[in-house]
Amino acid sequence: xxxxxxxxxxxxxxxxxxxxxxxxxxxxxxxxxxxxxxxxxxxxxxxxxxxxxxxxxxxxxxxxxxxxxxxxxxxxxxxxxxxxxxxxxxxxxxxxxxxxxxxxxxxxxxxxxxxxxxxxxxxxxxxxxxxxxxxxxxxxxxxxxxxxxxxxxxxxxxxxxxxxxxxxxxxxxxxxxxxxxxxxxxxxxxxxxxxxxxxxxxxxxxxxxxxxxxxxxxxxxxxxxxxxxxxxxxxxxxxxxxxxxxxxxxxxxxxxxxxxxxxxxxxxxxxxxxxxxxxxxxxxxxxxxxxxxxxxxxxxxxxxxxxxxxxxxxxxxxxxxxxxxxxxxxxxxxxxxxxxxxxxxxxxxxxxxxxxxxxxxxxxxxxxxxxxxxxxxxxxxxxxxxxxxxxxxxxxxxxxxxxxxxxxxxxxxxxxxxxxxxxxxxxxxxxxxxxxxxxxxxxxxxxxxxxxxxxxxxxxxxxxxxxxxxxxxxxxxxxxxxx
Numbered sequence: 001x002x003x004x005x006x007x008x009x010x011x012x013x014x015x016x017x018x019x020x021x022x023x024x025x026x027x028x029x030x031x032x033x034x035x036x037x038x039x040x041x042x043x044x045x046x047x048x049x050x051x052x053x054x055x056x057x058x059x060x061x062x063x064x065x066x067x068x069x070x071x072x073x074x075x076x077x078x079x080x081x082x083x084x085x086x087x088x089x090x091x092x093x094x095x096x097x098x099x100x101x102x103x104x105x106x107x108x109x110x111x112x113x114x115x116x117x118x119x120x121x122x123x124x125x126x127x128x129x130x131x132x133x134x135x136x137x138x139x140x141x142x143x144x145x146x147x148x149x150x151x152x153x154x155x156x157x158x159x160x161x162x163x164x165x166x167x168x169x170x171x172x173x174x175x176x177x178x179x180x181x182x183x184x185x186x187x188x189x190x191x192x193x194x195x196x197x198x199x200x201x202x203x204x205x206x207x208x209x210x211x212x213x214x215x216x217x218x219x220x221x222x223x224x225x226x227x228x229x230x231x232x233x234x235x236x237x238x239x240x241x242x243x244x245x246x247x248x249x250x251x252x253x254x255x256x257x258x259x260x261x262x263x264x265x266x267x268x269x270x271x272x273x274x275x276x277x278x279x280x281x282x283x284x285x286x287x288x289x290x291x292x293x294x295x296x297x298x299x300x301x302x303x304x305x306x307x308x309x310x311x312x313x314x315x316x317x318x319x320x321x322x323x324x325x326x327x328x329x330x331x332x333x334x335x336x337x338x339x340x341x342x343x344x345x346x347x348x349x350x351x352x353x354x355x356x357x358x359x360x361x362x363x364x365x366x367x368x369x370x371x372x373x374x375x376x377x378x379x380x381x382x383x384x385x386x387x388x389x390x391x392x393x394x395x396x397x398x399x400x401x402x403x404x405x406x407x408x409x410x411x412x413x414x415x416x417x418x419x420x421x422x423x424x425x426x427x428x429x430x431x432x433x434x435x436x437x438x439x440x441x442x443x444x445x446x447x448x449x450x451x452x453x454x455x456x457x458x459x460x461x462x463x464x465x466x467x468x469x470x471x472x473x474x475x476x477x478x479x480x481x482x483x
Contacts, residue, residue: 156462160458211239226265239259281297452480
């Protein structure tokens with residue numbers, strides 16, 4: 001009876017410490033929340049000054065990066081008067097011995113202008129006099145992204161990137177346009193966004209086809225509130241391949257940088273099954289069981305395993321947890337090996353993991369098997385140990401192929417822009433809007449992963465879509481980058 005009471009007390013004490021840390025502790029995530037954004041300038045300046053004071057004696061101060069040479073520039077010469085070009089000693093003429101230059105960056109606010117299309121009409125006067133039926137000739141109506149609408153590709157690209165790249169809700173954009181004297185309602189912009197998403201859908205489908213041809217895909221999912229949905233939470237699923245940018249790729253030309261979102265009002269595994277369409281390659285995921293329904297070979301995530309031991313350490317409080325620390329140190333050794341293999345070839349990564357990582361994994365498994373019998377199962381440490389044992393087969397699979405990653409951080413980083421944007425606009429009104437968001441987030445994040453200028457890319461795509469037979473293939477980011 002006493003042991004049960006002590007076990008319950010230990011469990012509640014642990015939960016209290018973790019709740020305290022979540023409420024008051026500093027987040028380990030690298031992104032700023034809404035609260036931090038308010039004080040961001042002051043905090044960044046304070047951090048820079050503190051760092052400068054701390055390290056000034058060990059290294060040089062950081063130098064300012066030069067401004068881009070391709071930016072347009074106005075040269076202003078500040079010269080002395082002709083009278084001052086006379087020597088005060090001998091009255092001789094001064095000659096120029098050099099000059100000093102300094103650069104200032106000027107910001108020119110966005111300009112809004114109207115493009116007026118004029119189509120003259122032509123008719124025959126002779127036919128008019130003779131009473132003959134006259135044919136009026138006129139140039140055809142220019143192709144438009146949205147027929148009978150006044151939005152140009154540049155305006156639509158501005159609305160889309162402001163919302164989906166920079167997280168600026170439509171009501172704020174409405175206020176910004178009003179400052180330029182343009183009455184542009186958020187309802188109109190919302191309609192444009194949905195219609196543009198329909199135009200981008202063929203490109204999205206092409207990206208999905210290329211994604212499913214990749215040997216490895218990373219997947220994740222997050223909640224989304226949709227007002228018109230009967231369910232409390234809907235879900236935005238994420239599928240990604242490649243790195244955050246081309247420079248971070250594993251040396252393999254066959255790897256493409258693709259990030260795709262897929263909206264569903266459910267977290268059922270069937271959602272992943274439907275998207276993957278029989279995909280049987282490697283799928284890197286967390287421990288969610290819904291992915292078991294797919295035909296893919298699942299690869300576990302050591303970042304998730306590590307996170308659970310971190311929670312156990314926080315729950316232990318000041319008294320500490322030797323077992324949690326041991327596990328964290330051992331997992332850190334696995335990550336050190338991965339750091340050394342960052343720029344290696346696929347084959348070199350595979351051989352090094354077989355030689356260095358597998359022995360460490362075997363030691364860790366032996367420790368887990370022994371420790372699970374010594375730790376209370378309902379504690380955070382017990383849950384962390386049990387998670388690793390349940391996921392063990394998936395957690396060690398990354399050693400089978402040099403193309404695989406030790407964790408699912410690629411998917412977690414890819415889904416962050418949606419999570420941060422969600423803090424600004426909170427929810428979607430309809431499933432149609434959520435699907436539109438999935439398509440447009442996919443286009444923007446894939447463009448970013450391929451180091452494209454997102455605004456120019458979106459604008460160019462919309463311009464191509466306005467043509468009778470758009471060339472979708474040339475709009476694929478890796479083809480677009482070569483243009």
